[in-house]
Amino acid sequence: xxxxxxxxxxxxxxxxxxxxxxxxxxxxxxxxxxxxxxxxxxxxxxxxxxxxxxxxxxxxxxxxxxxxxxxxxxxxxxxxxxxxxxxxxxxxxxxxxxxxxxxxxxxxxxxxxxxxxxxxxxxxxxxxxxxxxxxxxxxxxxxxxxxxxxxxxxxxxxxxxxxxxxxxxxxxxxxxxxxxxxxxxxxxxxxxxxxxxxxxxxxxxxxxxxxxxxxxxxxxx
Amino acid sequence: xxxxxxxxxxxxxxxxxxxxxxxxxxxxxxxxxxxxxxxxxxxxxxxxxxxxxxxxxxxxxxxxxxxxxxxxxxxxxxxxxxxxxxxxxxxxxxxxxxxxxxxxxxxxxxxxxxxxxxxxxxxxxxxxxxxxxxxxxxxxxxxxxxxxxxxxxxxxxxxxxxxxxxxxxxxxxxxxxxxxxxxxxxxxxxxxxxxxxxxxxxxxxxxxxxxxxxxxxxxxx
DNA sequence: CGATTGATGCGACGTTCGTCGCGTTAGTGA
DNA sequence: TCACTAACGCGACGAACGTCGCATCAATCG
Numbered sequence: 001x002x003x004x005x006x007x008x009x010x011x012x013x014x015x016x017x018x019x020x021x022x023x024x025x026x027x028x029x030x031x032x033x034x035x036x037x038x039x040x041x042x043x044x045x046x047x048x049x050x051x052x053x054x055x056x057x058x059x060x061x062x063x064x065x066x067x068x069x070x071x072x073x074x075x076x077x078x079x080x081x082x083x084x085x086x087x088x089x090x091x092x093x094x095x096x097x098x099x100x101x102x103x104x105x106x107x108x109x110x111x112x113x114x115x116x117x118x119x120x121x122x123x124x125x126x127x128x129x130x131x132x133x134x135x136x137x138x139x140x141x142x143x144x145x146x147x148x149x150x151x152x153x154x155x156x157x158x159x160x161x162x163x164x165x166x167x168x169x170x171x172x173x174x175x176x177x178x179x180x181x182x183x184x185x186x187x188x189x190x191x192x193x194x195x196x197x198x199x200x201x202x203x204x205x206x207x208x209x210x211x212x213x214x215x216x217x218x219x220x221x
Numbered sequence: 222x223x224x225x226x227x228x229x230x231x232x233x234x235x236x237x238x239x240x241x242x243x244x245x246x247x248x249x250x251x252x253x254x255x256x257x258x259x260x261x262x263x264x265x266x267x268x269x270x271x272x273x274x275x276x277x278x279x280x281x282x283x284x285x286x287x288x289x290x291x292x293x294x295x296x297x298x299x300x301x302x303x304x305x306x307x308x309x310x311x312x313x314x315x316x317x318x319x320x321x322x323x324x325x326x327x328x329x330x331x332x333x334x335x336x337x338x339x340x341x342x343x344x345x346x347x348x349x350x351x352x353x354x355x356x357x358x359x360x361x362x363x364x365x366x367x368x369x370x371x372x373x374x375x376x377x378x379x380x381x382x383x384x385x386x387x388x389x390x391x392x393x394x395x396x397x398x399x400x401x402x403x404x405x406x407x408x409x410x411x412x413x414x415x416x417x418x419x420x421x422x423x424x425x426x427x428x429x430x431x432x433x434x435x436x437x438x439x440x441x442x
Numbered sequence: 443c444g445a446t447t448g449a450t451g452c453g454a455c456g457t458t459c460g461t462c463g464c465g466t467t468a469g470t471g472a
Numbered sequence: 473t474c475a476c477t478a479a480c481g482c483g484a485c486g487a488a489c490g491t492c493g494c495a496t497c498a499a500t501c502g
Binding site: 443444445446447448449450451452453454455456457458459460461462463464465466467468469470471472 | 473474475476477478479480481482483484485486487488489490491492493494495496497498499500501502
């Protein structure tokens with residue numbers, strides 16, 4: 001889901017320096033440091049995962065002094081939060097094929113692929129791990145996922161417009177039903193995620209929506 | 222889901238000393254140390270969470286020397302693994318009311334309650350966090366969840382026997398659809414989990430199963 | 443261009459982590 | 473009861489972590 005973000009290079013982060021200190025002096029050096037540190041954070045996550053993410057290594061890699069990193073971001077959790085908040089600004093759009101099932105399948109595939117390729121070496125994985133022990137990261141993750149959910153909801157709304165699903169279908173719930181089993185297998189039950197599993201998850205969500213099981217007033221079932 | 226385990230006292234662990242070293246000398250002292258250390262691990266998890274779980278504190282609390290804990294369990298991840306493996310032996314049974322929806326609702330409620338009461342202070346939460354960075358814990362968690370799934374499948378099989386759902390319903394998939402959204406909200410999207418959410422998850426799973434959306438051959442959808 | 447001052451670089455410090463070698467304790471079996 | 477030895481207790485050690493005070497740098501503004 002955030003896979004493409006890791007491919008992002010130096011200049012990519014340069015453009016979104018929302019992490020400037022007080023805001024009183026967003027000068028060139030500060031922005032440069034922010035870019036270098038966040039990029040180093042992503043690189044370190046890609047190489048050693050969240051478990052091996054160290055302020056000292058990030059500082060050395062970025063060329064920014066260790067004390068500065070501690071002052072600006074507070075620690076490892078702050079680094080993950082900042083990287084995650086930045087990625088929220090990164091535009092993302094779901095693929096729209098004109099068929100709800102296919103759209104949901106693409107969504108599930110995106111999730112699975114992002115984690116399957118490099119387990120524990122992804123920003124998303126790091127965020128989930130860090131959010132468990134850090135309220136700051138938890139809030140950043142919540143905001144990130146809310147953004148993704150809002151964007152993904154489009155595929156359901158279009159399906160409703162086409163008449164595939166009832167008008168009062170809960171778009172967010174459809175997305176949840178489609179992707180939740182994937183995350184569940186990855187992080188909770190620790191079962192392998194096959195292509196058939198992804199198809200089943202998407203099929204269940206699409207069929208349930210089509211039959212009116214996921215409408216907004218169905219909530220009090 | 223593993224909430225009740227934390228209530229377990231000293232003697233409870235004493236009875237399952239599967240963690241003896243080579244097996245050549247499962248004597249009284251070794252078993253006593255195992256019990257003390259695992260109990261201290263659960264206590265520390267309850268007080269400080271996984272993030273604050275330290276070998277040094279566990280050693281001090283249990284009265285066992287730090288070096289011994291490192292030798293026997295290797296570190297924090299080993300402690301979590303051992304605690305989790307032990308809890309697999311702990312018998313657990315799903316509530317059976319004679320109605321699939323209600324049974325699934327109870328299941329979802331158990332999951333939600335286990336995490337809602339004391340976030341990040343549960344063995345399950347610690348396991349999920351630790352499994353991300355530790356292959357050992359990941360395997361222990363997989364085995365634990367496989368056991369829980371096998372036990373929970375009974376409610377679906379009985380529903381099939383009653384004729385509520387088709388004979389070839391995939392029991393495991395029904396359970397996944399029922400609980401996955403709960404875990405998803407808790408750890409991924411970080412949304413609050415309300416009673417209505419639990420009802421909706423259980424209702425969706427039960428209805429989808431009743432309509433034949435979760436049969437074994439539906440997989441290739 | 444020069445003064446201001448927020449941000450940074452720097453090095454040192456106390457703390458905690460994880461490991462190691464060695465002497466001792468206490469289950470085990472004769 | 474007694475020897476054997478696996479497991480343990482103990483203290484010390486190097487390494488890494490996170491923090492601090494102070495000197496320096498550079499972005500901003502007059």
